[in-house]
Amino acid sequence: MNQKPTKIRALHANVAMFFMGLALWTGAAHALELRVKGKANLEVSAVAAGTLAQVSGTLSDETGRAIGYRSVVVRIIGPQGRNITQEVSTKETGQFIFQDELPPGEYRVVVERANDIHFEGDVRDVSMTLEPVAFELDAIAPEHVFGRESPVLVYANARAAGVPVTLGPQVYLNGVWLGQIDMDTSGRGSFNVNDYLKEGINTLELVLPPSNYRDEVRASAQIRFTEKAQISADMQVRISGLSRGMSISGKVESLGDPLANLRVQGSFVPVLEGHDDLRESITESTRTDDEGNFEVFVPSLRLGNGVWEGRVRVIPNVGKTETVDVTPVLIEPSRARKVTGWFGVVAIVIGLLFIFQQGLLRLRERWKAWRNAQAKQKRDRQALEKEEVLVPVFLEEVTEAGARDDLGGVVWDVWQNQPAKGCQVRLVRGERHSEPLEVDSRGRFRFVDVEPGEWEMEVRGRGFVTGKMRVKVPHQGRWAAMRVDMVAVPLKIRRLYQTTLEGVFGDDPWGQLSPDEIDKELRQLLEVVEPRERESLEALARESENLSHILDALASLVEESYFSGKIYDEGVWLNARDLVVNLRRRAGVEVHE
Structure with a gap:
């Protein structure tokens, strides 16, 4: 009599469990779908370089990883129905850029990434004001190029009222159009003119064409191309002022024309005459004058008696260094005792005064070098201070x-x-x-x-x-x-970057190279540097591959913060500081927190 209700209750329980399992399975399916689909994140910057609207940014997922090769839609909405819609694709790094010349006025910029099967979309809405401003353009080119073995890069730097211009200038060499420079977000770019140089002086001209709202801008530079330089050099013992010594002099030409303002190194190499001969090589640097002439002089007090060989190295800005050897010369002990003629005593006194003056100058230079070192240490310490x-x-x-x-x-x-x-x-x-x-x-x-x-x-x-x-x-x-x-945070990051570069290169290459180019030069330095020359970089040389992410991050951070024109909070500066501290610790350099 009680079996029937029991069966009914069991049937009801089974039905309830079925629907409960179905609900759980459906919920799990939805949860799985939510975990698979990511969230796209847009970072957008709208910068006005005069009347040139520059819209750039990055597309990434919720973990910060770049989303490359995806399309984003850029809409620029202006006064009186001046609207532009353009679809652009992100690079492998997730970056994108769009630019267009527009009439002056207030504009609204909407950048959208639509939903797809992999990511939920995102939208960013910013504004900017376009005003007529004159463009500024710099052309930077090497003065001397020897041969065609190395790339010959010319650089452009464009800006409008301090804002980087990403519009690439046209490149002309000797009046012939070669192409257009691809500029980065810092308003810098380069172009290789190696294949187009001719023997002699080449005139480079960079041109930003005019628009309805600004004038044409030009910048020029000259490149002296030499396939093979002719170098004449001679070494002799002579008196310079009241100091007796040895000089290497000569001339550098190309097809009969003098090469001016070329860097020249003159080396005095001793021909050693036994184990007791402790003389060492001495190298002095100079530059050729307007007639291509050069001379380096070393007093005999620094050289010592014996036979000396000479070597001249002519170093261009780009290309192969030219080297010539000079006929050996003997410095004789007997001649070293002959100073001057009739006024020997007076000359000796004047010579002693001169030596005293030189000693004072050396002390002054050492004091100046000590003060500079102290100032550099102070700058280095201040660059790392959090406040x-x-x-x-x-x-x-x-x-x-x-x-x-x-x-x-x-x-x-x-x-x-x-x-x-x-x-x-x-x-x-x-x-x-x-x-x-x-x-x-x-x-x-x-x-x-x-x-x-x-x-x-x-x-x-x-x-x-x-x-x-x-x-x-x-x-x-x-x-x-x-x-x-x-x-400001970008200036603080720039100062930190400067002290780091001075510690590696010995000076600050900022202004000559872009942060990305400095990054490449630093990598090359880490590959070839000798530990005895820069012992503090010994660890860096061994682990240069492991430091690639640090160098990339530091260069990107400096370039973005210094040139973007955006406002950054203190957290960005602290991130840059952590990168530099990490870099210095890898180099074995003591860091005072």
């Missing part, structure tokens, strides 16, 4: 009695040379601090009737590195009208 130590510039002395208890002035953007906007200033003493005071539209601030004592003034602002300094109240009136210089 800027502010140094006030006192504008005037306020004489009113009440002003001696006030603190005020203007916060200044030293990069853009204008008042800093959006900054906040506060006073801190131990656990106590004032309410943040926001500067006005002209960067001005003022604290009235500050409690006497020593305070720490802290200045913060979006796009700037936090700055701090010590102030004291009451004062003599200067602290009531001061200028506080703030360092």
